[in-house]
Every structure is written in C-alpha cells, then in structure tokens.
Amino acid sequence: MKIAGILQALLWRDIKLAMRRQSDVVATLFFFVVAVSLFPLGIGSAPSLMHAIGPGVIWVAALLSSMLSLNRLFSSDYADGTLEQLLLVPMPLTLILAIKIFAHWIVAGLPLVILAPILGLQFDMGAKDIGILVLSLILGTPLLSLIGAIGAALILGMRGGGVLLAILVLPLYIPVLIFGAGAVTASVNGISPEGALSLIAAMLTLGVVFAPFAAAVALRISLE
C-alpha cells in the first residue's frame, strides 16, 4: 500500500469512528452553543455590549469546547491498543499524527466554524464581521487541535488527566485567542483585520510544521 493510501485509510477510519459515536461530537457542539448563550444572560444584552464582547465570547467558547474534545484524540485508540499498532507502522509517526489531528479537526473544529455564523447573529454582527469570524476560526481551530495534540499526548492514559490538560494547554492557546478574537473585534470596529489574520496564518504554518513532530515525541514518551 502506498503512503497516500495508508494516510487516506487512516483519515477515513478516524472520521468514521467519530461518526459512529455521534453523541460525543454533538455534545461538544452543544457545549459551544450553551457556553456562548450564558454570557448575555450573565452580563446583559445591550447592543453596544454585545458588539464589544461578542467576538471574544465566541472565541473563548470555541477554545474551551475544542479543548474538551481533545481527550478523544488518542484515548480510545489507546484503550483498545490501536495506538501501539500505529507506532509500529513503517511510516513516520509525525505523518500519522498529522493525519489524526486533521481528522480530529474535521470532527471537532469544522462544526464549530459552521455553527459560528448563527452565534454571530445572536451577537448582532454584520455579514462582513461574520465572514471574518468564520475566516479567523478556519485558520485558528486547526491550530487549537495542533497545540492540543501535544498536551493530549503528554497526559495519555493518566487518571484525572482532563483538568491537567486544561492547565497545560490553555496558556499555550492564548496567542490564538488574542489574534482570533482580535481580528473579529477589529472588523467590528471598522479596522482592517488583515494583520491579525496574517499572524494566525503564520502561527498555523509554524504549528503544521512543528506540532505533529512534538506530539510524536510526546506520544513515544507516553507509550514507552
């Protein structure tokens, strides 16, 4: 089997597995919606306030819900022994992990991007701002999966790993949050969001190159 074939099979396998357990995927999405809806209830719903907090609230909720789904990345494969078999595949582990992270993004990140416009409407955003929101999430959520994969690999198989994962990963998410929410806020305020978007794209490029490698190192340590 050629490398491309193996990678394609891996990608389909991960997506199929996620689709067979839809409740997980749906629960994370629902968390995203619920978390976002809590803020107006807690803070109040004056239109000027909505404009000010909307981008940040949506981005923070996206951050948290993509963190919640990180456990799925390796844990079930670890539990049934698939992960150890993947380590034995005569291919760079970095590549395999890159595919797994991509599959995770399709299942956990892409739905957030698709849902975001509806939430943007709740916060009274204009069409252009919603476009920027979607664009910033398209660039940002893969980065969240990439950084998160390193953390998920480090805490693999640990009891009570969920809280620890939050402590490890959330500080590293901060730049993504700043530029992601910053791009949308700039657009809402009539400033060009191009700078912030370019910076997320630059970080994404770095992440694609280095994060799978770091996750592979971490995974080997955890599975030793």
Added chain:
Amino acid sequence: MNWYKFSSPKTFYPVAGSLAPYFLGVAGALLILGLYIAFFLAPTDFQQGEAYRIIFVHVPAAWMSMFVYLIMAGWSVVGLSLNSKLSYMMAQALAPTGAIFTFLALVTGSLWGKPMWGAWWVWDARLTSELILLFLYVGYMALHSALDDVRRADRATAVFALVSAVNVPIIYFSVKWWNTLHQGASVSLTQAPAMAKIMLMGMLIMSISFWMYTIGVALLRLQCIIAEREREIIWMNEAQRSE
C-alpha cells in the same frame, strides 16, 4: 577533567551538598548589602517618592522568573538529547524557585501598582505575560507530580518545557499587540529616566544575590530529589549512614 563524571547522581550528590552553602552564603551577604543600598543609600525618587524602592526586589525577581524558565528548557534539551538523568532532575529542581520568583514579581508589582497607578492589577503586556508564565510553571509542576513513573514524568515535562519556552516570546508579543489594539498604553514602564548609579548598583547586587540563591536552593532541592529517587540503591543508603 572529565565533566561527564559529574553527570551521575552518585558523584554529584556530595558535590551539590558542599557547594550549596557557599552559594547561599554569598546570596545572604549580597542580599544584606543590596537591601542596605536599597533602603539607606539610594536617594528618594522625585516622582515616585519612597514607593519606588520595591523595584530592588521586583525587577530582579522578574528577571529571574524568565531566566529560570529558559534554564529549565535548556536542561530539558540536554536531558532529551543526552538522556542524562541529572539534567531532568536539575530542571525539576529549578521549577519551584522559578514559580516563587514569578509570584514574587507579580505580588511586588501589584503592591507598587496600587499607589502608582491606583490599581492592584492592570492588563499591561508585561503583567499579563508574567501571569501566563506563572501558569506555565504551575502546569510544569502539575504534570510532573501527576505522572507516577519518574522516567516518563521527566521526559514529558521536558517536552512541555521546550514547547512552552518556544511559546513564551510568541505569548509576550501577542499580549503586547493585543494591549495596543485594545487600549492606548495607559501605563508605560519604559519611561525610565536615567537611573541614578547607586540605584542601578543596588539592583545589580540584588540580582546577583537572587541568582546565587537560585543556584544554592536548586542544589539543595536536587539533593532531595536524588535522595528520593535513589533511595533503594546501595550507595545512597551508605551516604545517608555516613552523614
């Protein structure tokens, strides 16, 4: 001289024990000298009055907080590339000291901020990134204590230290740009007017004192870590008995 000799916990254990008191002694002496300069020799600042004197603790603590993280990352690189046990222990021994300095920098900063800016906390770029640095220290230590297998804990925290150390400059600049995006820099720490020589002197002495303290305490903590990990091994029991 074969430096690798000292990379074994067995040979380094007594060395650490005999070096630590010297470092701590120098640290104590310089601390007294530095504080004397800070409280008695340094002139009162004409803008900030007496409150500025906290910089003699604040600035060295902030320097050390960042520097210690870099050193930890450095030892992690050595550990991951040469696979030497002692380097991991070194990184582990430094973490609590770094966290304490970060905390100290935050506390002294807010004590200074209240009379100067009228607020305990300002979302200034430096404050925010220092806070995130504290989170990273806490994450590092939490990860180490959560993993039961010491070998795995060593290597996992080394990977985390490296990944997060690479992130520290990115975090710093992102917070800085975020700050300028949201609000005009309401407070700037950089307007330092040419500092009196004696102030600079006091700050340098305090920095060296903190530095020596870090080394001394890290060596003592290293001894504890070695003793804890090698407790089943014969040389350790003999060393304990002879003490």
